Amino acid sequence: MSYNDDYPIPSFFQRIYSVWMRHIRVYFSEFFSNAVPPFFEPIITLGGLGIGLGMVIPKMGNMSYWLFLASGLLVTNAMFMAAYECSFGTFIRLEFRKIYDGMLGAPLSPNDIIIGEILFTGTKGLFFSFAFLVVAWITGIIRNPLSIMTIFIGFLTGIMFAALSMFITSFINNITHFNFYFTGLLNPMFFLSGVLFPVENLPKVLIWIAECMPMTHAVRLSRAFCIPGGIKPHLLIDLIYCLLFTFFFGWISIKRIKKRLII
Amino acid sequence: MNETAILVKNLNKTFKSLKAVDNLDFHVYKTECFGLLGPNGAGKTTTMKLLYGKSEFDPNQDTVISIFGNSPQTNALTIKAFSGIIPQQDNLDTELNVADNLSVYAQFYGFSRKEAKKRIDELLDFMELQEKAKVKIKELSGGMQRRLTIARALLNKPKLLILDEPTTGLDPQVRHLIWNKLRELKESGVTILITTHYMDEAFNLCDRIIIMDKGRKLIEGKPRELLSENLEKFVLEIHGIKKESPDCSNLDKENIRCEFHGDSLYAFSDNVENLSRFGESFKDYVYHIRHANLEDLFLKVTGRSLNELQ
Numbered sequence: 001m002s003y004n005d006d007y008p009i010p011s012f013f014q015r016i017y018s019v020w021m022r023h024i025r026v027y028f029s030e031f032f033s034n035a036v037p038p039f040f041e042p043i044i045t046l047g048g049l050g051i052g053l054g055m056v057i058p059k060m061g062n063m064s065y066w067l068f069l070a071s072g073l074l075v076t077n078a079m080f081m082a083a084y085e086c087s088f089g090t091f092i093r094l095e096f097r098k099i100y101d102g103m104l105g106a107p108l109s110p111n112d113i114i115i116g117e118i119l120f121t122g123t124k125g126l127f128f129s130f131a132f133l134v135v136a137w138i139t140g141i142i143r144n145p146l147s148i149m150t151i152f153i154g155f156l157t158g159i160m161f162a163a164l165s166m167f168i169t170s171f172i173n174n175i176t177h178f179n180f181y182f183t184g185l186l187n188p189m190f191f192l193s194g195v196l197f198p199v200e201n202l203p204k205v206l207i208w209i210a211e212c213m214p215m216t217h218a219v220r221l222s223r224a225f226c227i228p229g230g231i232k233p234h235l236l237i238d239l240i241y242c243l244l245f246t247f248f249f250g251w252i253s254i255k256r257i258k259k260r261l262i263i
Numbered sequence: 264m265n266e267t268a269i270l271v272k273n274l275n276k277t278f279k280s281l282k283a284v285d286n287l288d289f290h291v292y293k294t295e296c297f298g299l300l301g302p303n304g305a306g307k308t309t310t311m312k313l314l315y316g317k318s319e320f321d322p323n324q325d326t327v328i329s330i331f332g333n334s335p336q337t338n339a340l341t342i343k344a345f346s347g348i349i350p351q352q353d354n355l356d357t358e359l360n361v362a363d364n365l366s367v368y369a370q371f372y373g374f375s376r377k378e379a380k381k382r383i384d385e386l387l388d389f390m391e392l393q394e395k396a397k398v399k400i401k402e403l404s405g406g407m408q409r410r411l412t413i414a415r416a417l418l419n420k421p422k423l424l425i426l427d428e429p430t431t432g433l434d435p436q437v438r439h440l441i442w443n444k445l446r447e448l449k450e451s452g453v454t455i456l457i458t459t460h461y462m463d464e465a466f467n468l469c470d471r472i473i474i475m476d477k478g479r480k481l482i483e484g485k486p487r488e489l490l491s492e493n494l495e496k497f498v499l500e501i502h503g504i505k506k507e508s509p510d511c512s513n514l515d516k517e518n519i520r521c522e523f524h525g526d527s528l529y530a531f532s533d534n535v536e537n538l539s540r541f542g543e544s545f546k547d548y549v550y551h552i553r554h555a556n557l558e559d560l561f562l563k564v565t566g567r568s569l570n571e572l573q
Contacts (some may be wrong), residue, residue: 007345007419008371018370024354025367029358098354104317105348105416106371107340263278263318 003041009107018107019116020123027124038131044071046135049196053158060065060198063227070136071226072195072219074150077132078125078157079215087120087178094169100261110258120249125158126151129222137187142226149225156242157218163250164214170256189215194223217241265292268423268454269314272327276309276320283309284320291471296445296455300462300557301325302565306478307458308351308470311427314405314456315342331423342423344372347416351427353408355400360517361411361561362387362396365418372419379418386414406437413441417448424448426457430464442467462557472557476565494555494563495520495531499538502527502549517541531555 010018010131027034060068093099103113130151136142143241168181190208192199193215199207219236224230269291276284285305291297299307313319316339320326328335330342355364362383369379376448387393390410395403403411405454411430416424424445428439438461445468449455459465465472466486473483482489503526514521519532519541532538542550 006423008373009340009344010371014373015371018373021370022367025363026356026358029363096355098350098352099356101352102315102354103351103371105315105343105350106368107344108371109340192324262316 012112014060015108015112016059016116016119019103019113020120023105024123025121027120038128039135041128042073042132042135043072045077046070046139046141052172053196059232064141066141067226068223069196070132070141071147071150071223074129074132074192074226075134075153075157075218076190076193076195076215078128078154079161079190079218080186081128082121082125082158082161083165083182085124086117086162087169087172087181088168088175090117090166091172091175091178095175096255109210110261113261114166114254114257115250118159118166118253121162122155122159123156125161128156129154129157132205134158144226144228144230146231150222153218153222153225156221156239156246157215157252160214160218160242160246163246163248163253166253166257167249170253170260189213192216193219195219211258214242214245265295267291267329268293268295268331269297269456270327270329271314272312273323273325274310274313275323275326275330276306276313276318281418282478284313287475287478287480289473289480289483290458293454294449294452295470296384296449296457296468298465298472299456299458299475300465300472300474301458302460304477305475305565307475308427309478310475311425311438311456311458312572315339315346315348315425326466330331335498344419345421346423346425347413347414347419347421349416349424349426350427351431353412355408355411356401360397360399360404361392364400365415366524368415369418374418380420383414386417389417390414391440392497405431409433409437410441414442415416422453424453424455424457426455428460430459430461433478438464460561462561466557474561481564483562490555490557490560494560497531497535497538497552498555498559499530499532499542501542501545501548501551504528504545504548514541529559531559 046066046069050069052068054065055064059065087228100110100113106112133142133147133150136147165181167179172178192210192213199210199216202210220237220238221242224232224235267290271290272288274284274287275282284544287306287310289297301307309318313320314330314335316335316491319336320328333337333341335342350463356367359367359451363382365386366379369382374382387396390413392407392410392414395407400408413429413534426445429445430441433441440465445455455468457468469486471483472489475482482493484492507524514530517532517537518534519530519537522529522531530541542552
């Protein structure tokens, strides 16, 4: 073997793509156990909540309770997925399996690795929402053609919670501490996000809290695409909130995780 | 005159209160194999990490690191593009098979699929892993995983190889295979920087070594020259001995130097006949005489007792 003297550094986009592709390949290497459950999960959550609650609450405003529920669960599903991926998942890659250390032997920077992982989680969010949507279409719960757009809200939810979870991960030294994140932050966020009941009827304080939480905005966006005539100008605020939230926490996460990678 | 591949001057690294690398200076010539030796906690791995930007050195205006003319502070990606890095701990993607591990990594270098496939075939051949191409990582032995990690670092045909304890924990066959491959790479013009605490590994591979301890360089030079400059030619060993029994006085005129460690006696001398006569004087013990080696030198300069980091 002989060595050559031409060692190009891949472009920024190539590097991000290569990290993203690494995760995709690892994810789909266990195709059955990774790609099938996202299609069953909506059947179980929708069935579980919809059958029971749907009998008590036939209508929610101008839509059926089934539609109300499905249009929100579509993205909360992506939220929990992203939260697991970038808390336990990231921590294990970072601390136990030293996957990032291996990647840092190649011409990749910590930024490439973190951005690539956030985008992968977004892609997974898109996939999870899509799986949910397919089930909701087949069962006839969601009929609005524009609902296909919710897969992008799934992507947005994915990167938003990837960024937030990485931010949390950057503080964690003991993996069991993630329990506080899930029980203390994500579960309340789920209940306050307007997925099970409308936020508007809550006491004022809770409305304020709900409006501060990112999930509320993602649910609002998702629901708007699922009901005919749901798109309203004020949704732009929700969209901007989600984007700002992602950039803000993404940016701090990059700063903080980098300090754990380059020591 | 040899060209310099790696130049390190006044390198310092502090972790909280621990000085991991302390004013280290060394240089590596092109196509040379250079060894960093030292006990655990000597700062070998930290030094390696500082060279490719995995770790940041203490800010100091006198510090110089140049890797083929590049600084890890500003050009870490350039350095990594022409280097192959083998970390101490294997960190393969256990979900994927052998060939896929390599093809995922090939993408980090921006290889096309076709280029990657060709290179992967070459490397599986080179590291004798052809038959394992479709096998999952979990089913590989430790030695195979190590060979795969080395193959992965060779994807870009590096001109510099940075190996952190490449053969720790491997059986003799695999160690010799890896040594052969590293020598082959060196022959083809690759510069090699290696850390190890196997003295035979350093003796087998390295043109020059430094022995370091507590972040500092203790000695530097060619293995053979270091031996002849710092140690007598022969060593006599007797184990299981009681400290009171031997009479080590009057050995000076025989040119024998004696050391006790635990229940072992080591006697050093350039004169093998004097040594065997000395050995014969121990009627109740078995002695053996051998050539002094790098391990003796290592123990001489780093001390025989353990420190708090080992």
